[in-house]
Amino acid sequence: MRVTPFVKQCFAVSSVVLNMMSYGLVAGFNASLFSELRRTREIPLDIHSESWLASLIGLTLFGGSVISSLVMEAIGRRPAILASSVFMICGWILLSLASSFPVLLTAKICHGISFGLGTIGTILIAEYSSPRHRGSFIATSPTAILFGILIAHSLGMFYSWHGLSRILLFFSLPGLIAAIFSPESPSFLVTKGRYDECRKVFRWLRGTDENDELETMIKTHMVLKANKQRQRIKVLTLIKNKATCIVTAFKKREVRIPIIISMHLMAINQFCGSTVNDMYALDVHTALYGTNVYMFKVMTSLDVLRLTAALSAVYITKKLGRRSMLLIFVSLNIFVNLCLAGHIFARQRDLLPASHMVIGVILHHFQCFIMGTGSIPLIFVIAGEIFPLEYRGLCWMVSSIFSSTFMFVNIKSAPYLFSLFGVDGTLCFYALILAYSLVVTRIYLPETKDKTLQEVEDEIRGFALLSHEEAFELKSDKADGED
Template sequence: MNFSPFVKQMFVATAPQLAAVSMGGSLGYPCVLIQQFQSNDTSIKTDLDTLTWIASMHGVAGIGATLMPTLMQWKGRKCTFIGSTLLLLMGWLLAFVAQDTFTVLLSAIFHGLSSNCITIVNLVTISEMLAPRYRSASMVLLNINQTIGQFIVAALGSIFNWQIVALIMCGPAIVALLLSSLWPESPSWLACKGKYEDSEKAFVWLRGSDDDANKELKAMLAAQKESRIKVSKKTKLQETWSEMRRRDFYLPSLYMFVILLNFYISGALPLFIYSKDILEMATGAPEIATFGYLAMVSTLFIGSLISLILIRYFKTKTVLSCCVGCILSLFICSLVSYLQSSGIVSADSYLFLYPFLGYMVFSNSGFNPITFALPIDLMPVKHRGMGGALFNVLTCLLYVVTVKPFLYVVGSLGLTVTFFLFASSCLFCTIIIWIYVPETKNRTLQEIEDYYNYGSFDKFRHSDDVEVKLPIVKGDVVD
C-alpha cells in the first residue's frame, strides 16, 4: 500500500512522541518517589539529602549524554534513538525491581542518562525528517507529550505503588522501539555523510517529490556537496577550533544558552518537583498542599492544549512570550509570600496557591515546549554534533544547579526572595531573546543556516548556486 508523505512523516514522528511520554514520566517520577518515601508508604527509608539526590540525578547522570550528539553524527539518528530508548526501558525495569535506595538511585541514573539522550535525538529527528510546515508543531508536541507523561505518572502515583507505576511506563517505550525499527534514516544525515543517493531515496520516501520538496532537496544536497568540497587537511583539534569560530555555530550557541537559562532560572523544574513542599510552606496546610499538587498536575493538560493552539496560529517567539505570564505569576507569588511574612495576609491563607497554579499554566502554554525545540531548530545540521553536546551540557548543569540546592536556598532566603530572584532573572533573559533570537517557524533548515552567514532570511542560498547533478529519485523504497 502506497501511503502519502504526510502519513509516512507522522508514522516516523510517532515513535519519538511515545518515547517522549515515557521520558516525561521519568521526569515526574521523582515527585512520586519523594511523596511515597516521605509518607513511609514503602520499606525504603531515606533522608533529605538522599531525596534531593534522587530529584537532581537526571541532571547529574545526564552529563554522560554529552557523547550522544557525537554518536548521532557517527551512527545516525535511527540507531541512537533505539539505543536511548533501551536505556530508558532499563531505568523503568530497575525501578520496578528496586528493594533499596542504591537500586532506586541506579534507576534514576539510567533515567537521567536516557532522558537527556532522547531529548536530543527526538528533537533532531523531528527537525530533520518532517516538512517545515509540520516541524514546529511536532517539536512542541514532544514537550506536550512529556507533560502528558508527567501527568500520567502523577495520577498513577496517587493510586499505585511506585514500582507498579514503573512497570506501566515501560509500555510506551516498548512500542516506540518497535516502530523505530521500521524507520528510514535521516536524509540530512545521509547527505552530510556523502551518501547522496540514499539521502534522495529517504527524502522522497518521507516528503514526496512535489516542487517544494524538490527545491528543498536540491538546496540541501548542494549545501552538503559544497561543504565536503571545502574540507581541509586540519587536525581534529584545529577543525574543532575552526568550527567554534564560525558565525553559524557561535551565534546559535549563544542563543541556545540564553533560551535554556531563561527556562531553568525561572525555577520551572524545582517548582514542579518540590511543589507539594512549597505549597505546604506557603499555606501551612498539608491537605491543601496535596490538593494544590493534584490541581497543578491537572493544569499541565490545560497548558498543553493552549500550546497546540498557540503554535498553530502564532510565531515561535510569540508563543515563547508566554513566559511573561510566568514572570508575573512569580512576582505575585513573591508578593503574597512577603505579605504573609509581614502579617498583612494570614500565614495560613490559600492566596499563594492561585498565582502558583497560574505559573504552571503559563509555563506549559508554550514556554516549556518552545524552550527545548527552538535551540535545536536554530543549530545548523553540520554543527549538531558539537551543538548537541553543548545543549546537553547546558541542560544538565542548569538542572543540577536549580534542583539540587533548591530546598536549602528556600530554607536560607525564604520563598519571597527566591521567587523574586526567579522572576527577575527570567525577565532579563526574555528581553534578550525577544531582541536578538531569529524567528524559525516555516523556515527550512538550510534557510536557518544561511541566516547566520548572510544576515537575513531574504538572502538565503538558492538551489542553483551549486549544481545538483543527481536526479530526483521517484522510487518509494528506502534501502
C-alpha cells in the same frame, strides 16, 4: 487508501514523542517517590541524599548528551533514540526491584542517560518535518512530557512507588517499538554522502512537493564537503589538534550565535519553575497552601491544565512568530513568579484573608498554563531549528552540556535555597534569571517560523538576503580565501 506524507511524518515523529512521554513519567514519578519515602522511611533519606537522588539526572543527562552527540554524527539519529528507550526501560525495572539507596541511584543513572540520549529528539523531529508542520510537531514534545507527568501523578494517588514503577514500565514500551520501525533522518544520510538513500527517505516522508529543499540540502552539503576536503590537509598539517578545530568552529557565526541562544533558552527551561514544581512538589505545595493534604489532587489538576496549555501551544506556534511568543510568555512567566512569591510572603505573615488558598490555586494554575503554553514548548521549537547542519552534533552537545548543568544546579540547590531564602525568595531569584535570559535571547534570535532549516542557517550565517546560488558562491569563495 493512499498514505499521505503528513501521516508518514506523524508516524516517524511518534518515535520521539512517545519517548518524551516516558521522560514525563520519570518527572511525575519523583513526587510519589519522595513524598512516600519521607513518610514511610522505607529507604532513609536526608536533605543531602534526597537532593543527590533528584539532581543526579542532571549529571547523567550530560553523559548521555555527549554520547548522543557522538552517536548522531557517527551512526545516526535513530540509534540514539533506540538506546534512549532501552535505558529508560532498564531504569524502570531497577526501580521496581529497588530496596536500597544504591539501587535507586542506579535506576536514576539509567533514566538520566536515557534523558541525555533523547535530547536530540527535537533535532530529529525538525529533520523529519515539513516547514509548515515543524513548529507544531516540535511543540508536541513538551505536550508528551506533560502527558507523562499527568499519568504518573494520577496513578500516584492509587499506587505505591514500587507498584507505580511497574505500571510505568509498560507505558515506556511503545516508544521503543515506534523507534524500531521509523526511518533514519534524511539530514544524517546527506552528511554521509548517501544521497540516493536520502532522496528515497525524504520523498517517503515529504512526498515530491518539497524537492527544492531536498536538492538545496544536497547541493549545500556538496559545497561544504568539497571545501572541507580542500582544507583538511592544511589543517591536519599545521594544527594537528582536534581541539583547535573545535575552537575554529566556535568562531563561526552560524555556530556561535545558536549556542548563545540555546544556552539562554535552556536557562529559561530550567528556571521557569516547572522542574522545581515536579521535583519538590511537597515543599512548593506546603509553602503555597500551608498544607500538603491536597497535593496529588492539585498536581493532577495542574497537569490537566498544563497538558491543555501544551496542546494549545501546537496551534499558537502556527500563528505567532517565535520572537513574539518568547517575549509574551516568558514575560508573563516572570510576572507570575513574582506574584507567587508575594503570595507566599503574605500568607506566611497572615496578611491574607481566610480564603487565601483560592488565591494560591489561581496563581499556581496560571503559572502552569503559561509554562505549558509558551515557556517550555517554545524552547524545544527554537532549539530544533537554529543549529547548522555541518555542526549540528557539536552544537547540540554544547547545548546539552548547558542544559544538564542548569538542571543539576537547579535541582541540587533548590532544597538549600528553600532553607536559606524560602520558596518565595527562590521564585524571585528565578524571575531574575528569566529576565536576563529573555533579554539576551531576544537580541540574538532571528525569526524562524515557516522557514526551512537551510534558510534559517543562511540567515544566521549572514546570507539571508542572497539567493541560493549567490549563497553557494559566497560559501565557496569564503572557503577558498581561508585556504
